[in-house]
Amino acid sequence: MTVVTDVLRQSVVVFSQNYLPMSRVNIKRAIVLLVTGKAQALDFSIGNGHLVRSPSTNIHVPEQIRLTFGNRERVWKVPPVNRREVLRRDAHACQYCCSNRHLTLDHVMPRSKGGPHTWDNVVTACEGCNSRTGAIELP
Numbered sequence: 001m002t003v004v005t006d007v008l009r010q011s012v013v014v015f016s017q018n019y020l021p022m023s024r025v026n027i028k029r030a031i032v033l034l035v036t037g038k039a040q041a042l043d044f045s046i047g048n049g050h051l052v053r054s055p056s057t058n059i060h061v062p063e064q065i066r067l068t069f070g071n072r073e074r075v076w077k078v079p080p081v082n083r084r085e086v087l088r089r090d091a092h093a094c095q096y097c098c099s100n101r102h103l104t105l106d107h108v109m110p111r112s113k114g115g116p117h118t119w120d121n122v123v124t125a126c127e128g129c130n131s132r133t134g135a136i137e138l139p
């Protein structure tokens with residue numbers, strides 16, 4: 001059994017209303033958010049969490065909580081697409097032929113067809129594949 005004072009040093013992960021991880025708070029803060037209805041438990045598996053015992057009651061505090069209100073000031077910002085990070089994500093290999101030479105970034109859905117410059121539309125491609133995919137005309 002965990003001693004209360006140890007439990008109180010634990011932290012809880014806070015997710016935004018739309019399930020994006022935002023920050024960690026200590027367990028006292030998490031309890032306040034839960035009892036005031038500003039957050040709800042977000043436990044994916046049984047047995048996670050911390051049991052906080054007080055003389056009058058036992059509170060089960062999950063390891064993850066989700067805010068029940070929108071927080072406009074702290075909107076999750078996706079960082080802009082960055083060549084170095086795309087290469088790292090794709091393990092420095094062309095996503096079409098696995099070559100690791102003459103790497104460029106390719107838009108899966110071409111920019112000319114309205115493909116966005118976003119993480120899920122940008123892949124690592126060698127120069128050869130990049131120019132080939134660019135030439136493919138979709139029916």
Ligand SMILES: [Zn+2]
Pocket residue numbers: 094095096097098099125126127128129130
């Ligand atoms: Zn290639």
